[in-house]
Amino acid sequence: MSGQARRVALIAGGTAGIGLGAARALAAQGVEVVVGGRDAERANAAARSLDGPGEVVGTVLDSTDQASIDAAVRLAVERFGRLDVIVHSVGAAPSGTFDEWDDAPWRDAFEQKVLGAKRLMSAALPELRKSDSGRIVLVAGSAGKEPGASMAVAGTMNGALISLTRAAATQLAPEGITVNAVSPGPTATGRWERLVEMNAERTATDADTARAAMSEAFPQGRPADVAEVAAAIAFLASPEASFVTGTNMTVDGGQSRSI
Secondary structure, three states, rough: OOOOOOOEEEEEEOOOOOHHHHHHHHHHHOOOOEEOOOOOOHHHHHHHHHOOOOEEEEEEOOOOOOOHHHHHHHHHHHHOOOEEEEEEEEOOOOEEEOOOHHHHHHHHHHHHHHHHHHHHHHHHHHOOOOOOOOOOEEEEHHHHHHOOOEHHHHHHHHHHHHHHHHHHHHHHHOOOOEEEEHHHHEOOOHHHHHHHHHHHHHHHHOHHHHHHHHHHHHOOOOOEEEEHHHHHHHHHOOOOHOOOOOEEEEEOOOOOOOO
16 A cells, blocks of 8 residues: 555454454555554554554553543544544353343443444544545344344344444445444354353363364354454455445354345
């Protein structure tokens, strides 16, 4: 991108899992990246782990704290002079049926995933309006479309994110800012490994046996690789995706039954 300013992305939840994968994919494309996470040390470590022709920095970003979000947006603009992309990959909802949990986990998940996305979008919007290719990508999760009984909390929160995506896309389309969601199915992250361990304990087997049994349930016989999900995010965040907005891109290897 010689001769012009590099594009700038802010990743909420960028210290691990899909968020870190998205930061890695964007950095590899030459985007300047601000990696946001609740812990400063982890955010800085994640930033140092990324390679690319652009600069990568870490910062504190807590999606439940508007002041923290505002500070992260301000850092991106002060450091790089602009902000073109935000990616929200924050929050994990507990598994279980709707009646297994009291109100607290529901509130926590809503604060992180739904209100967190709304807070970040609102804080970044004035800067995205200055970009010639403003992009918003929310990581929603496939349970938002097809929640099983044990995914009541996750399905509700991810469904709300998908609705927020559609509403914001309609609002911002006339301004050339795109808003899209990515809904990954089970993905080989730390959360996947924790689910494997829980399943192994529940079935009195070892982790390898539990992992194989869980993987057999997927059409391709495996969970997604983080890089596969990150590639979808990177495309939706790119200038080339200028006519794609209001979509929910499912990356689940064919697991979803709906069309």
